[in-house]
Amino acid sequence: GVGVVRPGSVGALLAACALAGALGSGLDPIVDTIQPVNGPTKGGTIITIGGTNFGSADSNIQPRVTVGGVACPSVVWVSQSSVLCETPDGVGADRTVVVEVGSRQSAPSAQSKFRYDSPKVLGIEPAHGPAKGGTMVTVAGVNFGETNSNPSVTVGGRPCQSVVWLSDKKLTCVTPSGTGVGDVRVFVLDESSPENFGTVFEFDAPVIASLKPDHGSCAGKFTITVKGKNFGSSD
Template identity: 30%
Template sequence: MPISPNQGSTGGGTPVTITGTNLSGTTAVTFGTKPATAVTNVSPTQVTAVSPSGAGSVGVTVTTPGGTSNPIPFFYVGAPFKSSLAPTSGTLTGGNTVTINGVGLSTATGVSFGANTATPTVISDTQITVVVPAGAAAGPVGVSVTTAGGTNNGFSYTYVDAPTVTTVAPTSGPTSGGTGVTITGTNLGTTESVTFGGTPAPFSVVNSTTVSAVTPPGAAGPADVEVTNPAGSDTAVGAFTYVAGPGI
């Protein structure tokens, strides 16, 4: 007499289907010593019920006017606990793989990123991976993991759109570098690198629309300014001009 699923949350509330023979007139379904709720006799070979709260492994029995069945095992599973998620950001189009570590993850059936849910790959009871679904808009969303034991929230994942560079000021400075430059645009809050003519520059993120950088040394003439974040890059062609110093 199989039961499906054969595991559920310690808090109860798991709908189960029991199949067997001579199930007509079922009067009770019991999980260990506790009666199930919402018992429905679907047919002479099938009964549905909702598990009560419990812990560990218990025997499930069906009672009809003809007697009580042999017990079949049902396993109570605690809610999952998540300890880490990496990476914590990615492109708005999704498609990158995230690894989630924790405990109680072996029965994971879904990982939700905001309103969108993806099916994970279970590596072990302490680790799952999941391909991130596309996001609705750039910004942070809550991440929740659903297992047979319930749903656990608490992590955040940030969808990132590609940056755009609108202005670079000032637009010129000496070839020796050292010029403080303010770059404005959009989606700059997750900037990973800034380059002037292909040379990396030290920078700091001010906010989602502003990045401050210090020019590295460069050859005289115009240089492209490129800003990169996890979603991509944008280049302001010839936006900064290196000016050679005077010679006597």
């Protein structure tokens, strides 16, 4: 048989053909490579996405790219097999990069993953405080995430209270009770700062203010009341 195209449908047919060409013959985009595969939580990393079916030069359809479901603020089409993207703010080690062209989008794969860098603690101020806790400290570092990333902090393995995110490089918290010296670590989603990295908080040493009685028999077996501070959680 011979196909018949009605005159009124010619324009629609041409538009459909043009759209199919722009979308890579109607095929879903495929992401094969991402370079680099990691970057800071504050975003701004320019990544090159390699693959197929990213559209054509004569298309007015601009590819859209998301990282972990968040749109890249800037996307540049290079070719049908290459797109540049500026990463948004984000956290996490397993963020899927998706390329969308028109109504079609790439499927998640092992090759389409981007990792936001782990937090790192570089300093704490003040670096010491009473054993009963309650010291407001400022923790400085990098990759503490974004506004709603809800970081947590531990001192010597115990959770800091009242954590307040200030920026991707600074947060505050209130120390727990403790004794000795404890590592300060920041946790953001599924990533954490290194253990034993060298940034520590030192709980003040015990101080004895008085002993009652201050003397007794060599035979022992009597009670001594010791008063002071920094004796632990109840002080």
